[in-house]
Amino acid sequence: MTKGIQLGRQSLFFDKPVYIMSSACIVGPKEGEGPLGATFDRVVEDAAFGKDTWEEGESEMMRQTALLAMQKANLKAEDIRYLFAGDLLGQLIATTFGLMEFQVPLFGLYGACSTMGEALSLGAMTVHAGYADTVMSVASSHFGGAEKQFRFPLEYGNQRPMSSTWTVTGCGAFVLSEENGDAAITGITTGRVVDYGVKDSLNMGACMAPAAADCIYHHLMDFGRVPGDYDRIVTGDLGSVGKEILCRLLRDQGVDITGQHMDCGMEIYDDPEQDTHAGGSGCGCSAVTLAGKLLSDMRAGLLGRILFVPTGALLSTVSYNEGQSVPGIAHAVVIEKRG
């Protein structure tokens, strides 16, 4: 048995690393046309993935991505002991219908766009404790389904302010194991709900930045590290507006991450060419950037250790229309090159 060492208020250090045995990422056409297009395993031409609705399309994307991650690890569904998975749709229907056929015990998760961090954290905790040899962590989002649920149906053709982000159509899946892999999870910092009272559902970056700052700050304190101990500190989908707020909030606490910070939402589209405004967002944004660009850069020796911090805006149309703010949450995962 190995030990998970509690650090500070929010963090765990894994004395035996949990390996990322395989990863897979599948995206829609717009993401394929962006700067990271070549790093994705599969770019699908039809954003509905051959189905009649965005929701069924997202499920099909999750199914294909999970299957691909298992194939890459040379595993069958019965080799996976637990699924830790979630998406942005109400009642996690993309997850339910997408992962049902594998018949693997499922922990359904909701952390808004931080779900990839939550799923990797719980997956790593489970493998490290010896509860499972292999688990799979999955998160996805879909532009069509998310706009319909959170804002306006696409057919409405609403105008989008410059602070708005574009929900990534994409899914990332990661097989975690005790044994093999060229990257590993060595620690986590679990986030709390942070609310600065921002009420603009079209400015998600501002809603999430305080939670990202809180999580990164406590991570560094808990682990006794400085930003320079990481090759990259990677937030999920703050976009250009949120990035600026994050860096300023941390600077106010005496932490300068400007040299290491990268935001997946600012990497995935080519703006203003692709007209997405403040960048990409959604659970899928950080998930496919990790499974694609970041892990391949790590395999190529370009990255040694990163802090992966998916960020979620706890937005609900109900609470929003009732005048509530949009709080944020973020979960940090330390990922290091191995082998």
Next chain:
Amino acid sequence: MTKGIQLGRQSLFFDKPVYIMSSACIVGPKEGEGPLGATFDRVVEDAAFGKDTWEEGESEMMRQTALLAMQKANLKAEDIRYLFAGDLLGQLIATTFGLMEFQVPLFGLYGACSTMGEALSLGAMTVHAGYADTVMSVASSHFGGAEKQFRFPLEYGNQRPMSSTWTVTGCGAFVLSEENGDAAITGITTGRVVDYGVKDSLNMGACMAPAAADCIYHHLMDFGRVPGDYDRIVTGDLGSVGKEILCRLLRDQGVDITGQHMDCGMEIYDDPEQDTHAGGSGCGCSAVTLAGKLLSDMRAGLLGRILFVPTGALLSTVSYNEGQSVPGIAHAVVIEKRG
């Protein structure tokens, strides 16, 4: 370090039990008038909990319940290392706004009405692995908010068929610890999504019964136990329609649980007096029955070992209106008297 022993395909046995240090349950007026009324910690007269909306009321109920569970355990929020929590509202807004003030690292969960089982499972895994001394698992539901989200606003006054269930306004919270408690979690069986193709959103019992049967069957196989090894096998909210299906499905597999089976949904209201039809439902239904009646019966020596199996219907108005079925999921937790 203690060991979590993997049993079969879906189960874990904890060689060192995880104690339920304290529990709390708060319910609305209708639940207070029901047969279990005297077992709840607090019955509130105003179902809106003094707030302007059902959603804010549910958050307030969660806040009060979590606080009460901590007070009973003589703990402060900073003593709780993780929260495992969820509710039925889209994007878990009851949880977000209800538990935010405690500033405890949060894993947001969605398992429909099985969430209490999911939260206790992950909480127990976390404590048993030594990742935390104490965690809190919380689940809630609210009749007003659930009807508005899933069916019709209350003002509409729709007729309810006899197979429909009544969402419990209630919240249960459990502090889990390595050390103390007169009840303990000694094992879990994590459920898979099971879909028998039922499409009736007003017959949740029929949607969930196959998942409950699958989870209970595999639990008994994995642990090498028979129904008689339990004083009660407790499902969450199948109601009278679902109960019959559950017992028949298990009988077809050679397992007879009729002597042990109890459904929280059938205990919480007095029908036909309270006019709830097929019984109670919602995450709160099993949560408050466990925190109230079941644990007090255990303390009184009336129960030695129970199998607690909250059951969830993965219903979404979106997938439902797109013609999809309502799959189910269930998570089983073994709870035994200690001390």
